[in-house]
Amino acid sequence: xxxxxxxxxxxxxxxxxxxxxxxxxxxxxxxxxxxxxxxxxxxxxxxxxxxxxxxxxxxxxxxxxxxxxxxxxxxxxxxxxxxxxxxxxxxxxxxxxxxxxxxxxxxxxxxxxxxxxxxxxxxxxxxxxxxxxxxxxxxxxxxxxxxxxxxxxxxxxxxxxxxxxxxxxxxxxxxxxxxxxxxxxxxxxxxxxxxxxxxxxxxxxxxxxxxxxxxxxxxxxxxxxxxxxxxxxxxxxxxxxxxxxxxxxxxxxxxxxxxxxxxxxxxxxxxxxxxxxxxxxxxxxxxxxxxxxxxxxxxxxxxxxxxxxxxxxxxxxxxxxxxxxxxxxxxxxxxxxxxxxxxxxxxx
Amino acid sequence: xxxxxxxxxxxxxxxxxxxxxxxxxxxxxxxxxxxxxxxxxxxxxxxxxxxxxxxxxxxxxxxxxxxxxxxxxxxxxxxxxxxxxxxxxxxxxxxxxxxxxxxxxxxxxxxxxxxxxxxxxxxxxxxxxxxxxxxxxxxxxxxxxxxxxxxxxxxxxxxxxxxxxxxxxxxxxxxxxxxxxxxxxxxxxxxxxxxxxxxxxxxxxxxxxxxxxxxxxxxxxxxxxxxxxxxxxxxxxxxxxxxxxxxxxxxxxxxxxxxxxxxxxxxxxxxxxxxxxxxxxxxxxxx
Numbered sequence: 296x297x298x299x300x301x302x303x304x305x306x307x308x309x310x311x312x313x314x315x316x317x318x319x320x321x322x323x324x325x326x327x328x329x330x331x332x333x334x335x336x337x338x339x340x341x342x343x344x345x346x347x348x349x350x351x352x353x354x355x356x357x358x359x360x361x362x363x364x365x366x367x368x369x370x371x372x373x374x375x376x377x378x379x380x381x382x383x384x385x386x387x388x389x390x391x392x393x394x395x396x397x398x399x400x401x402x403x404x405x406x407x408x409x410x411x412x413x414x415x416x417x418x419x420x421x422x423x424x425x426x427x428x429x430x431x432x433x434x435x436x437x438x439x440x441x442x443x444x445x446x447x448x449x450x451x452x453x454x455x456x457x458x459x460x461x462x463x464x465x466x467x468x469x470x471x472x473x474x475x476x477x478x479x480x481x482x483x484x485x486x487x488x489x490x491x492x493x494x495x496x497x498x499x500x501x502x503x504x505x506x507x508x509x510x511x512x513x514x515x516x517x518x519x520x521x522x523x524x525x526x527x528x529x530x531x532x533x534x535x536x537x538x539x540x541x542x543x544x545x546x547x548x549x550x551x552x553x554x555x556x557x558x559x560x561x562x563x564x565x566x567x568x569x570x571x572x573x574x575x576x577x578x579x580x581x582x583x584x585x586x587x588x589x590x591x592x593x594x595x596x597x598x599x600x601x602x603x604x605x606x607x608x609x610x611x612x613x614x615x616x617x618x619x620x621x622x623x624x625x626x627x628x629x630x631x632x633x634x635x636x637x638x639x640x641x642x643x
Numbered sequence: 644x645x646x647x648x649x650x651x652x653x654x655x656x657x658x659x660x661x662x663x664x665x666x667x668x669x670x671x672x673x674x675x676x677x678x679x680x681x682x683x684x685x686x687x688x689x690x691x692x693x694x695x696x697x698x699x700x701x702x703x704x705x706x707x708x709x710x711x712x713x714x715x716x717x718x719x720x721x722x723x724x725x726x727x728x729x730x731x732x733x734x735x736x737x738x739x740x741x742x743x744x745x746x747x748x749x750x751x752x753x754x755x756x757x758x759x760x761x762x763x764x765x766x767x768x769x770x771x772x773x774x775x776x777x778x779x780x781x782x783x784x785x786x787x788x789x790x791x792x793x794x795x796x797x798x799x800x801x802x803x804x805x806x807x808x809x810x811x812x813x814x815x816x817x818x819x820x821x822x823x824x825x826x827x828x829x830x831x832x833x834x835x836x837x838x839x840x841x842x843x844x845x846x847x848x849x850x851x852x853x854x855x856x857x858x859x860x861x862x863x864x865x866x867x868x869x870x871x872x873x874x875x876x877x878x879x880x881x882x883x884x885x886x887x888x889x890x891x892x893x894x895x896x897x898x899x900x901x902x903x904x905x906x907x908x909x910x911x912x913x914x915x916x917x918x919x920x921x922x923x924x925x926x927x928x929x930x
Contacts (some may be wrong), residue, residue, distance in 0.1 A: 390822055394823055395823055396826070396840070407830065460830075
């Protein structure tokens with residue numbers, strides 16, 4: 296295995312709540328003992344429900360907030376502070392309507408980081424802007440336009456071009472496609488993949504669903520309540536999910552053929568408050584397989600080949616039924632019935 | 644996906660605001676009256692045949708006539724000329740006061756919004772300033788520094804400043820909550836550039852509107868302090884002090900106080916009309 300580009304060791308993030316004069320101060324632990332690594336040129340997908348801490352992790356990696364504890368290594372060293380960090384790591388944010396300064400034209404937005412870091416001169420700026428625009432599949436003509444004149448997908452392309460302008464080694468895509476139309480989501484995901492193939496940039500692809508993850512990522516890490524409960528190579532994780540939560544997430548992904556997954560696993564209840572974590576395993580309150588030990592002992596993260604999983608029952612769970620769609624008998628039956636009815640109507 | 648709608652670059656929000664403003668008749672009236680008053684104050688002194696300080700005791704308190712269009716004051720000076728110089732002084736005081744207030748108040752508001760740890764100390768300071776009545780403020784400053792141009796501008800500026808600071812902070816806070824602030828930070832922009840190119844560029848509209856309205860307040864405050872004798876000392880022509888001088892002769896020569904007051908009115912009213920138009924045009928809910 297090559298040396299990781301980014302490595303997180305037991306990273307922790309606490310937020311202090313109740314800053315008021317009389318309110319009791321409470322500590323919310325958004326991230327707890329996160330171990331993670333991304334190899335050069337690799338795409339790691341970080342998946343979890345809203346509120347599990349995945350965006351916090353992305354913002355810490357991008358240097359937008361400090362970690363409370365733990366170690367972050369970039370190329371074997373702590374990431375640069377201040378301006379130089381922008382050359383290493385960039386971020387593409389979720390909301391394409393709020394992420395671009397509305398007072399700057401597309402050209403200015405893309406040229407700004409390159410000029411700031413002295414990567415272009417005044418003279419070579421237009422050429423570099425055109426190059427970046429073509430890299431993200433936008434025509435040169437958009438350069439004088441302002442963000443409000445663009446569609447969501449176009450804006451996200453501009454945001455990606457802006458992130459690429461400093462030649463970073465890693466791009467954090469924080470739910471970068473979630474706010475877009477489904478058809479545009481696929482385009483942007485493919486664009487990221489395409490850019491990665493051309494530039495060799497690493498991607499931290501943060502998402503709340505698994506639907507695109509299968510296609511875009513090399514490895515997947517599943518987060519639940521500030522912990523990584525399972526991670527592993529994408530194909531392996533989808534074929535043999537070891538953690539009940541991962542199984543539930545895969546089961547929650549919409550199927551293209553209705554009725555194919557007969558044994559869907561439904562999670563009940565709410566995510567517990569991070570201010571009142573359950574004892575033992577964090578997932579036990581919603582886990583259909585939970586036993587006594589789950590309430591008592593916090594399961595350690597153990598290696599399973601190339602994967603890691605934090606579950607006491609990882610080896611005792613019922614065998615996983617792959618959810619790849621068999622031809623759906625009920626759907627075919629329905630179509631046959633419909634055709635027969637239509638034929639009768641035509642005949643009448 | 645990448646094909647763009649044909650045609651011109653769509654109008655930005657600022658030009659939309661501008662179009663809405665032009666449609667408003669209050670804007671036309673405000674601009675016309677204010678331009679006339681400014682002309683009166685700036686061009687008047689050049690073409691007037693009289694000196695604002697030449698006293699002629701035989702000509703005291705004369706009503707308007709062909710020679711003296713607005714009559715004369717208690718020292719026999721031409722009132723129209725006095726008012727031209729007075730309007731210039733008062734406008735200048737209001738402008739200087741509001742400029743001081745906008746620079747300090749705007750800076751305080753932006754800093755308080757940008758640096759969370761400065762928010763509480765700066766805004767409590769503003770609360771303290773806000774708790775002083777402006778006239779009392781003027782009185783104490785005049786007493787401390789002696790009446791004069793500097794203490795007067797300082798008094799006007801400090802009275803207007805808290806409101807501007809609060810509005811600026813509010814406007815800046817709503818911009819700070821937007822993703823593009825992080826977008827600027829993550830490419831490594833220094834704080835100064837972030838504040839100018841990202842924060843101020845997106846927060847200035849409500850601040851500018853408030854500053855326009857505050858200019859009217861500043862003019863009124865300048866005149867009020869002048870009226871109370873806390874402004875520039877006689878014989879300097881200043882609208883408030885001219886109105887105050889005429890007060891003693893209100894029953895035998897009402898034209899002195901009346902003309903000075905009317906001119907103050909003609910400055911403050913169009914300024915407020917302009918400010919209101921700006922506010923309405925910038926507020927999308929209003930249209």
